Amino acid sequence: MKSMRTGTALAAAGAIRFVLRFLGKGATTLPGKIALRISPSFLEEVSRGQNVIMVTGTNGKTTTTHMITEILRKAGYSVGTNVSGANLASGLATTFAEHTEKARRATKKGIPIAYVLETDEAAFAVTAGKINPHVCVVTNLFRDQLDRFGELLYTRSCIEKGLDATGAKILLNADDSMISALRIGREERTEFFGLDEGHMSRNNVTNAEEQGVLSASSDAEYCLKCKKKFEYSARSFGHFGVYFCPSCGDKRQEPNYSAYLSGRTDPSTSGSPMFLTHGDETVETTLSIPGTHNVYNSAAAVGACRIFGREVGDGNLSLSFCAEALSSVRPAFGRTEKISVGNKSFCILLVKNPVGLDRALTHVSEAVDTGGLYLLLNSNIADGTDVSWIWDVDFESRKYPEKTYVSGERFAEMLLRLVYSRAAPKNIRHEEMKRSEALFEEALAACPEGKCLYVLPNYTAMLSLRKYLVRRFHLKNYWK
Amino acid sequence: MKTDLHICHLYSDLLNLYGDRGNILALIYRAGLRGIDVRVTSLTIGEEFDGDHYDIVFFGGGQDAEQNIIRRDLVRNKGDAVKAAIEKGKIFLCVCGGYQMMGKYYEEFDGNRIECLAALDVYTVAQKKRLIGNTVYRSDLSEKSAAQGCFEPGKLYGFENHSGRTFLGDGVKPLAKVLTGAGNNGEDGTEGAVYRGVYCTYSHGSLLPKNPAMTDVLLEKAMKQRFGDDYQLAPVSCEIENIARRQRETCKKGLTNP
Numbered sequence A: 001m002k003s004m005r006t007g008t009a010l011a012a013a014g015a016i017r018f019v020l021r022f023l024g025k026g027a028t029t030l031p032g033k034i035a036l037r038i039s040p041s042f043l044e045e046v047s048r049g050q051n052v053i054m055v056t057g058t059n060g061k062t063t064t065t066h067m068i069t070e071i072l073r074k075a076g077y078s079v080g081t082n083v084s085g086a087n088l089a090s091g092l093a094t095t096f097a098e099h100t101e102k103a104r105r106a107t108k109k110g111i112p113i114a115y116v117l118e119t120d121e122a123a124f125a126v127t128a129g130k131i132n133p134h135v136c137v138v139t140n141l142f143r144d145q146l147d148r149f150g151e152l153l154y155t156r157s158c159i160e161k162g163l164d165a166t167g168a169k170i171l172l173n174a175d176d177s178m179i180s181a182l183r184i185g186r187e188e189r190t191e192f193f194g195l196d197e198g199h200m201s202r203n204n205v206t207n208a209e210e211q212g213v214l215s216a217s218s219d220a221e222y223c224l225k226c227k228k229k230f231e232y233s234a235r236s237f238g239h240f241g242v243y244f245c246p247s248c249g250d251k252r253q254e255p256n257y258s259a260y261l262s263g264r265t266d267p268s269t270s271g272s273p274m275f276l277t278h279g280d281e282t283v284e285t286t287l288s289i290p291g292t293h294n295v296y297n298s299a300a301a302v303g304a305c306r307i308f309g310r311e312v313g314d315g316n317l318s319l320s321f322c323a324e325a326l327s328s329v330r331p332a333f334g335r336t337e338k339i340s341v342g343n344k345s346f347c348i349l350l351v352k353n354p355v356g357l358d359r360a361l362t363h364v365s366e367a368v369d370t371g372g373l374y375l376l377l378n379s380n381i382a383d384g385t386d387v388s389w390i391w392d393v394d395f396e397s398r399k400y401p402e403k404t405y406v407s408g409e410r411f412a413e414m415l416l417r418l419v420y421s422r423a424a425p426k427n428i429r430h431e432e433m434k435r436s437e438a439l440f441e442e443a444l445a446a447c448p449e450g451k452c453l454y455v456l457p458n459y460t461a462m463l464s465l466r467k468y469l470v471r472r473f474h475l476k477n478y479w480k
Numbered sequence B: 001m002k003t004d005l006h007i008c009h010l011y012s013d014l015l016n017l018y019g020d021r022g023n024i025l026a027l028i029y030r031a032g033l034r035g036i037d038v039r040v041t042s043l044t045i046g047e048e049f050d051g052d053h054y055d056i057v058f059f060g061g062g063q064d065a066e067q068n069i070i071r072r073d074l075v076r077n078k079g080d081a082v083k084a085a086i087e088k089g090k091i092f093l094c095v096c097g098g099y100q101m102m103g104k105y106y107e108e109f110d111g112n113r114i115e116c117l118a119a120l121d122v123y124t125v126a127q128k129k130r131l132i133g134n135t136v137y138r139s140d141l142s143e144k145s146a147a148q149g150c151f152e153p154g155k156l157y158g159f160e161n162h163s164g165r166t167f168l169g170d171g172v173k174p175l176a177k178v179l180t181g182a183g184n185n186g187e188d189g190t191e192g193a194v195y196r197g198v199y200c201t202y203s204h205g206s207l208l209p210k211n212p213a214m215t216d217v218l219l220e221k222a223m224k225q226r227f228g229d230d231y232q233l234a235p236v237s238c239e240i241e242n243i244a245r246r247q248r249e250t251c252k253k254g255l256t257n258p
């Protein structure tokens, strides 16, 4: 039974959502904020007895959440999810409030309900115990918003706190040494996902030699426990790989759910053949969202759905079913979205931290259809006020299109970064944030026919550009 | 004459958290504008430091956990060689954690003192509240430099993110005076420290990219070490850097977060 307070909170949240929608505004956090104020135990009450999967970690939360949601929807669930990345307690509360009415109707028709919640790491510490999900997925740990979290290990301790507040099954990234170590003391409820070892690159233990002047930064070269440098027999990207500590013997765990792409594929084409393995079973599907990081997200999503199926006794969520459902997933908000304009297109890749920018620059360097690069850098609270992280990203060993543009409130910092790389083209066009839309038009006009303009904004720069693009190209609004 | 400069990047595999390598990229870039090639050697734990090999030593900041591993190696294995290089007048740039480790000790919250290298007469006391934000300093260091047409060369722009408060002893001078932000300790208005060729600062990441006049000062001093006091760095403009220096946002308010 829900308390009277929570009943009132639900009604208030509904009314606020209605008004905001009526005014044409996205209602992704305010209804939940009000609901939590009216009823402090709101999250506990609305989540009680519900089917819930929570997804946390630095990168890939949004895409993994989105993939899980699509698989569950295909399996016949009515899914409540925070698609727009409103991933603090208020966003989670909004998701429950918003889905209440739909859930009531679905239940009448015998349709099962599930909630898939992307959760910020700090919010995870305080909400996981209240929501008590069936499954917690931890995607990875990379440096992100250090001006907010201070240090990486603090972020990790937030995740740890959240995990210990629940008895949920845990799905961890086997290839991330810092995340995999979260299994310790929780072994009996933990499983792993990862990239297939045979499809990682070999012997590139550090990239120092290849990259000429400076080695690329890595977040976890040393064993957390004994501070000895890890040895790697294979690596995928960042600090992900098949690691081994020569001192304590800690090593990468064999993933229960693994994935790989067959052959070397052009990152700009979607639909690369992908293989998913669970135990002895391997199935083929296609990766509809390009990039190695999305192979990880796929393995995580499939693993989460399989564990969830086992926990709630849903036999439909087989490996082949999940794989099939995955092949039709479209990119989430700002994650490799490609939008066609006549014979050309533009593609938005959100870059909010070093590894995200590293993956995006790899994509732009390798894609055969690159017809322009437009970087936007802001430094609002939601972005992190410190932009010095862009100096940790390898800009030096990249290929840049002839036409490169920069904007955002901190465009000058990005401009300097490109120029100092000595790899970017001369004559980079740059404009202040208030002229960023005009610069987008200029960049799109200059993009050759048949090619794609890659737009790499950080968070608030993306929100603002997206608002413009929604109007300009009549795109679907993200909160729908 | 083709010349080259050799930079040593200390513990680059561990201290790489706040964009500090931007400082090395700046040295490479502005040296390159003068036709000077730069070689960078990374040295990590267990590897021997020989100051004679290098013109500039860069020592950045990192997370506490990693700094503990490094401190041991620095004090026990590299300490004497580093001190000898300093006395020879080699150029060092030390940022945040690197700065603290060059000092005498680091006092933790509980009063426990961790012995550091004691190459510089400074000490650091930890406090809970982190000092985070964009900073502006005044420094006469870079007023006369080969960076031609630098916008307000007497100002240094930076970004700080530290919980340690550092205090200077008699043997060292501050690098700059704080205009915006906290600086060494948030109390005495000083920022960083200078001793012989050692330049220390709390400013992370893009300190040198945003302060080309300081980059040129360090480059010129390093070249003088190599080729004698008559060496002069060729003047080079700072057009691109000035865009960043003029952009008000890059130096707006020094925020202090909890």
Ligand SMILES: [Zn+2]
Binding pocket: A223, A224, A225, A226, A227, A228, A245, A246, A247, A248, A249, A250
């Ligand atoms: Zn170990």
